[in-house]
Amino acid sequence: xxxxxxxxxxxxxxxxxxxxxxxxxxxxxxxxxxxxxxxxxxxxxxxxxxxxxxxxxxxxxxxxxxxxxxxxxxxxxxxxxxxxxxxxxxxxxxxxxxxxxxxxxxxxxxxxxx
Amino acid sequence: xxxxxxxxxxxxxxxxxxxxxxxxxxxxxxxxxxxxxxxxxxxxxxxxxxxxxxxxxxxxxxxxxxxxxxxxxxxxxxxxxxxxxxxxxxxxxxxxxxxxxxxxxxxxxxxxxxxxxxxxxxxxxxxxxxxxxxxxxxxxxxxxxxxxxxxxxxxxxxxxxxxxxxxxxxxxxxxxxxxxxxxxxxxxxxxxxxxxxxxxxxxxxxxxxxxxxxxxxxxxxxxxxxxxxxxxxxxxxxxxxxx
Numbered sequence: 088x089x090x091x092x093x094x095x096x097x098x099x100x101x102x103x104x105x106x107x108x109x110x111x112x113x114x115x116x117x118x119x120x121x122x123x124x125x126x127x128x129x130x131x132x133x134x135x136x137x138x139x140x141x142x143x144x145x146x147x148x149x150x151x152x153x154x155x156x157x158x159x160x161x162x163x164x165x166x167x168x169x170x171x172x173x174x175x176x177x178x179x180x181x182x183x184x185x186x187x188x189x190x191x192x193x194x195x196x197x198x199x200x201x
Numbered sequence: 202x203x204x205x206x207x208x209x210x211x212x213x214x215x216x217x218x219x220x221x222x223x224x225x226x227x228x229x230x231x232x233x234x235x236x237x238x239x240x241x242x243x244x245x246x247x248x249x250x251x252x253x254x255x256x257x258x259x260x261x262x263x264x265x266x267x268x269x270x271x272x273x274x275x276x277x278x279x280x281x282x283x284x285x286x287x288x289x290x291x292x293x294x295x296x297x298x299x300x301x302x303x304x305x306x307x308x309x310x311x312x313x314x315x316x317x318x319x320x321x322x323x324x325x326x327x328x329x330x331x332x333x334x335x336x337x338x339x340x341x342x343x344x345x346x347x348x349x350x351x352x353x354x355x356x357x358x359x360x361x362x363x364x365x366x367x368x369x370x371x372x373x374x375x376x377x378x379x380x381x382x383x384x385x386x387x388x389x390x391x392x393x394x395x396x397x398x399x400x401x402x403x404x405x406x407x408x409x410x411x412x413x414x415x416x417x418x419x420x421x422x423x424x425x426x427x428x429x430x431x432x433x434x435x436x437x438x439x440x441x442x443x444x
Contacts, residue, residue, distance in 0.1 A: 096252050096273055103279050104269040105259040107287035109319070115297025116311065116318045124302040131434045133299035134402040138429025139292045140323060140390045141406025142413075142422050143264075147383035149411050152267065154375035166380065167387060174388045181227045184388040185381070192380050196373045 162195035208337040215340035219347025222332055223355070227385065228324040232352055233359040234381040235263050240363025241370055242267065246274025250364045257356050261322055263382060264289045291423050295430070296326050303333050304341050313342055320349035327389045398437035405429035 122129050147155075148163050155163070170188020177183035209215040223229060236257070243253040248270060260266050265286045272282040297318055304317055328348060333341050370378075394400045406429040413421035 096248055097255070099273050099279065099282075100252065100256050100259065100269070103272075103283040104256060104265065104286060107283045108260050108262055108265045108290040108293075110287070111290045111293040112297050112318050112321055115294045115321070116301065116314060118294070119298045119301040119314075120311065122298070122302050123305075126302070129299055129302050130398065130437075131430060132295040134398050134433045134437075135426040135430030136292065136295040136299055136326070137390060137394065137399050137402040138406035138409070138433065139295065139422055139426035140386055141403045142410025142425030142429070143292065144383045144387045144390070145407045145410040146414055146422070148380075148387075150414055151376075151379065153379055154372050155379040156376075157372055158376045158380075163380070167384060170384050171388060171391070174392070179392060181385065181388050181392060182230075185227060185231070185385050188384045188388075189377055189380065193373065193377050196376060200373070 158192065158196040159199050162192060162199055165195060166192035206337045207335055209340055209344075212340060212343040215336070215343035216347035216350075219344040219349075220351040221347075222328070222344075223348045223351025226324075226328055226352075228328060228352060228389075229355045231381045231385040232324060232356045234378045236356040236359035237363035237366075238375065238378045239263065239266055239270065240360040240365075241367040241375070242363075243270050243360075244364045244367035246270050248273065250361060253360050253364060254357055257353065257360055261320065261353065262290060262293070263322075288420065288422070292323075292426065293321055295426065296323075297321050300326060300329060303329065304345060306339055306342065317342060317345050317349070320346065320353075322349075322352075323386060324352055325349045327386075327393055330393050396437075397440070398433050401436055402430050402433035405432055 119129075148167055149160065151158075151163070166188045169191040170184045173187035174180060174184030207218075209218055239257075240253060243250075253270075256266055256269060260269065268285045268289060269282065272285065300321060301314055301318070304314060306313065325345070325348060329345055332348070333345065336344050390403055394403045406425050409429050410421065410425040413424055418424065
């Protein structure tokens with residue numbers, strides 16, 4: 088089988104990056120024709136998309152890629168929980184939640200490696 | 202909700218209002234951190250800065266770009282890469298279907314929606330559902346294009362920053378940048394989930410996702426969406442029928 092390295096990176100970007108990614112957006116455009124906000128399919132689609140986002144979040148936190156995996160699971164989960172609690176406590180502010188969560192992760196990651 | 206409709210003097214004004222909304226959104230910070238990471242990755246795998254910028258404009262999806270950069274750098278088989286990218290991109294289909302009805306203007310064709318369709322990404326989707334309902338329907342497309350352009354500009358700039366500062370990003374800092382995406386999506390999705398159906402779908406996704414991954418169930422993200430979303434929808438319908 089041929090390897091990607093043999094192709095120009097720009098050709099690879101179009102064929103195995105842009106096309107397989109964009110096809111889902113275009114399919115969404117086609118399927119959304121004639122649907123309005125109140126329609127049941129749109130309501131169901133939003134529920135599916137919301138569940139997918141939650142699933143992606145949990146996957147990225149619990150089974151992380153790259154350098155995040157070097158930070159212990161307990162630290163990642165604690166940081167997520169603290170960030171969420173800060174969001175609820177501080178006027179439902181996304182910024183407060185993100186800053187607190189990141190601070191806890193940084194501190195926990197630092198302490199666990201020393 | 203009976204929010205007053207915001208109306209702008211022109212489409213151009215709506216576009217720039219969208220851009221300003223992007224710059225005052227926490228997602229600018231999140232995208233910047235994420236794309237500094239992707240920029241550093243592209244540098245490490247020997248791709249050019251122009252390639253990185255082009256992939257940001259054309260693909261416009263963080264997870265797919267990470268897969269693409271690592272796979273091209275490692276010389277993986279094209280079919281495997283295409284498959285991995287397409288699996289990560291499936292989420293875009295229900296997102297587009299849910300978003301476009303909010304943007305559609307009566308009497309306008311599909312061409313009007315081509316740009317918002319391409320711009321659909323998690324940050325733009327979450328912010329559109331928060332901001333668009335208070336904006337006059339006629340100007341939502343322009344506002345949304347402005348919002349997305351603002352986000353993309355931040356991603357492009359940060360990609361270059363990461364690319365040229367790549368050397369020796371400490372491991373803990375790199376891990377902290379990678380945590381920005383799940384943390385901000387966790388909180389912003391919860392913030393947007395006002396209706397019972399959305400809250401239930403969110404909670405179900407959080408539980409079903411890791412369980413399927415743990416048991417190495419194939420297509421875990423797709424099944425998380427279909428099962429979690431359908432159960433939430435069914436509960437919503439049944440509770441509506443009972444009320």
